[in-house]
Amino acid sequence: MSSEAPAPTDPAAPPPRASSEVATDADLAELDRLAASYRTLTEQVGRVIVGQSEAVEQVCVALLAGGHALLVGVPGLAKTLLVRTLAEALDLDFNRVQFTPDLMPADVSGGEVPASAGADGPAFRFEPGPIFTNVLLADEINRTPPKTQAALLEAMQERQVTAAGRRHPLPDPFFVLATQNPIESEGTYPLPEAQLDRFLLQIAIDYPTEEDEVEVVRRTTSGPPSPLEPVIGRDQLLAARAAVRKIAVGEQTLRYATRLARASRPGADVSGVNPGALEFVSEYVRWGAGPRAAQALILCAKARAALRGEVHAGGDDVAAVAPAALRHRILPNFHADAAGLTADDLVAKLIAAVPRQPDAGPRWLREILP
Template sequence: MNTEEGINNLLAKLPALRTEIGKIIVGQEKVLDEVLITLLAGGHGLLEGVPGLAKTLLVRTLASATDCAFRRIQFTPDLMPTDILGTEILEEDHATGKRFFKFNEGPVFANIVLADEINRTPPKTQAALLEAMQEFEVTYAGKTYPLPQPFFILATQNPIEQAGTYPLPEAQLDRFLLYIRIQYPTEQEELAILTGTTGNHQHQVNPALTAADLVQLQQLVRDVSISPDLVEYVNLLVRATRPITSPVAFVKEYVRWGAGPRAGQALILTAKARALLRGRFAVTAQDVQTLAYPVLRHRIVTGFNAEADGVDTDWVVTELLAAIKLPSPILR
């Protein structure tokens, strides 16, 4: 893998991955791009959209195209933490007659986990994923169990305005690398969906990557270079989201809480993944600015003034990108 030929062979599999997913998923190029960036960066994604936009189908297709162990968890109001993590059961050794507790792994023990409609379950159950998402392990009854690698959670949620939803706690939101919004398809895309899904022909998705390939790609992402000036720009951008330290007046007016250091880490890692996805080994300013939206939109908490003026976090990010100038060496 460390040889130039090995790296090139690995990168050559990424277009094939897109092709396989494209057999099932029509359009949604930006969404697919952000999902793949999240996967390559070794994080987790939160995918938001109204019902019927193929959020679940996208995750299933990704799992089929990567030849990874896949589990789906349907989040409901009565779901319990043990339904996610697993539980101990009492068993008996028939040879000795001794009884012992055995841990039965829950559905979180997979390479790709779909947390479907995560905001339809109360915060207590949502919090069961925190350790798994951050530490890539599960602790039960004082014992720690490592999760398989790679480990990727893609959670879907319906807009919080819909009935029967619970807002995700800020601590859990922060552990999602990207907050991805999926929109309605274009007219032509919707026409292609109607044509392709109402007949007898079924497309076969073939694995383009293995789990081992994904682990190697995640390691390779961290080797992508980023200039000190761009790191400084990321730092300035993230710090400008905080009302206390922001040099921008509208942040003090509209924002209650800004992004923490994890946002800067996420922005750099995902910018590296975007560069690698495009066959580059160096991050550009465009990588950083493009990913500022899905990185920051769930890490900025707006206040009452913002709600009154119709200001959302994407608007805040747009204005911040205009206000915080790139360091001059990058512009030259």
């Protein structure tokens, strides 16, 4: 995040206006309930997962925003365990698919299988695959060929599976939480940009601190952890997801998110951004973020605000979720590779280059609730 002070408000600019409002007292109460449940959820998850608080928050942000997440980290950092633990604490149906080179599309989505023959000849019925669940763990998604990876595209975007010309809706809610190992290339199939863009967030899982690693060793070499207690069920999650959409976002914050996405595109004319600050984009970026990026920034900013008990999302929320929302949507070129610059480095430069207005509006539920 940039250390620069937010740009002063332009007196000639139109007054900020909210993009959405919390419509009813029930929505406010639901957001208050969500903030309390999230605190309990992190306590439950912390009984199994040591540290990784930022990753836990970002996965919850993706779930509240109704999107999918890609968890990237080296082996042994509890990516799979984190997803399984969250699904258990959320009291949702959970399936895991281990992606391998011989996995076929029907192994994921399901397909038509023979049924009992009738008077008109052989009959077929649709046999649902493991994708028909609330939380699907796509483990090591880059180890399966593109034809199987593509089986997820329709499900992730349309929340349905088409087989033999018939559409089969997926359960609601439906989330894909995929994992990927960034250090191996042999026997892997990198996800194409079009499929990466379907993931709302790409969450980086880093090594734990020394104290956390000591605690991991202590826990995993003693007795098994006690069972988790479900915290948030399906109905509450759906209600919270609807309430998150009504969190207020000012016009300046909407423009800030849009300008962040536009500023990532080489040669783009970005209104309100110093053209000199975009030279690094033209030099180091092969392909920038599309319109889905700005949508992801706003939705995730709302979800992040909701987890903190706030009813107004501002530029600070957008900047906080920007690395996870943009790192997989910005493609560095060979000049960036030669200079040792990663997508995360370029996102940090964007946040520093694009000015944002001070946040305005009520932020905490206690300022509104009686």
